[in-house]
Amino acid sequence: MIKIGFLLSYDYNYIFTALDQIYQEADFIVMSYDIDGKTWAGNSVEIPQSFFDEVREYDVANKIRFYGDHFFVSGHTAMELETRQRNMMAKVMGNGGWHMQIDSDEYAYDFKKLAYFLRKNSFLLRNPAKTPATFLVNFVTLFKRDKDGFYVIAPYHEACYLVTNTPEYLKARVTNSDKNYFLNYNLIHQSWARSEEEILQKIKNWGHKDDFNVDGFFEKWxxxxxxxFHLYSDFHPLDGKSWSSIEFVGSRNIQEFIEVFQGEHPQMEIINPLSSTKRIKLFLKSLF
Structure with missing residues (x-):
């Protein structure tokens, strides 16, 4: 099974674009949200009932489960609470299968290629304690948008922990496993390409809000x-280096951006990062 978990908060409306990419190939989808209407920073957020009704209408194959819980706990950092929520959601998603946790503004275009790779390597799911595997992919980070298109971080080398068969998270999506493998797959992250009001809301409430000077970075944005934009280089907010440059992609909205970007950067057949010898060893391990 391919299980996908979403964390719902202030950017819940982005989720329909994310669902359009993964819904057909996903087997089970969980959407977690704070039943007290709190962000990890303890600020208030309202997800209207109409949103839940719209998701239920979208869910024609009955794959989606809502999971509400108390995810804000006073005295903890936003990152601690993000990690806590991811672990709690992983338990609701249940043992077994490939676990994939993505945010509402992350778009796994041409997802069938990734799904095919995961199902082809389903032997890793038989006994994950003996064959742990976490797969990282490339983030395509959208930094800003204007009326003509999107400014995108380039090149697309930023790593994102995405899929695992051992869903125990240490920090955000970083798993409690040292068996990490990179896949040649792109994940579009709308991230900073929002309105000014949304950006302010994001930096005051997300898991990284205490990790860097958010006010200074907001001014840079x-x-x-x-x-x-061509003058921006080596300006990642956490390490100050990994965002090398910015390129512009013309498009009227996010749906058109995905189409344009997919046309220019189609997902390739995924190259298995495990050698033939390694796969044989892991296959034998999975049998006992």
Missing amino acids: KNLSEEN
């Missing part, structure tokens, strides 16, 4: 324009 705010100041980017068509005239100066």
